[in-house]
Amino acid sequence: MFDHVSVLVNDYDESRKFYDKVLALLDFALLFESVDEKFAAYGSRDPETGGLPKFLISQSKTPITASSVHVGFSAPSTQVVDQFYKLALELGASDNGSPGLREHYAKGYYGAFVLDRDGHNIEFVHRIV
Incomplete structure (x- = not known):
């Protein structure tokens, strides 16, 4: 449905x-910059995928004083979700939900949430099937 998020x-x-570091966990790279x-x-x-941008900043x-943005990225494994959470906190993000199963969202839903420096709720999720 969505083409990209900014x-x-x-x-x-x-x-x-x-974002250079956390998105590298998903094999995302900087495609272009101004x-x-x-x-x-x-x-x-x-x-x-044609090298098309999917996430932009x-x-x-x-000044951004509060954010209601939530972006969930699909992760290839629970290990990548765990790596994301640890790395994001090391880079200055705040905890907004440690890695774990959240089956009240959906069966096999494994995710982790952080608030980036601007308060955006950034999530990595892997769906265990």
């Missing part, structure tokens, strides 16, 4: 460092 950030450089506009686009370099023109 979020505004308060500190582009710090957010770029954060340094002047402080805009970055991430996606898979896999030829099957850009510098907000006004």
Whole structure:
């Protein structure tokens, strides 16, 4: 249904460092960037997906004081969910739900949640089948 998601950030450089590292766990890389506009686009370099951006960040023109954004990324395994959570906290994110099964969402739903520096609720989820 969705083609891509874009979020505004308060500190582009710090957010770029954060997303460069956590999205690398999903084999997402920086596909293009406008340094002047402080805009970055991430996606898979896999030829099957055509290198299309799926997640974008850009510098907000006004300070972000609260966020209601929630982005859930599909992870290939529970181990990647665990790695994401640990790495995100090391990079300055806040805990918003440690890794674990959440079968009240769906059978086999294994996820972890953090709040990035701007308060965006970022989740990695793996669906155990």
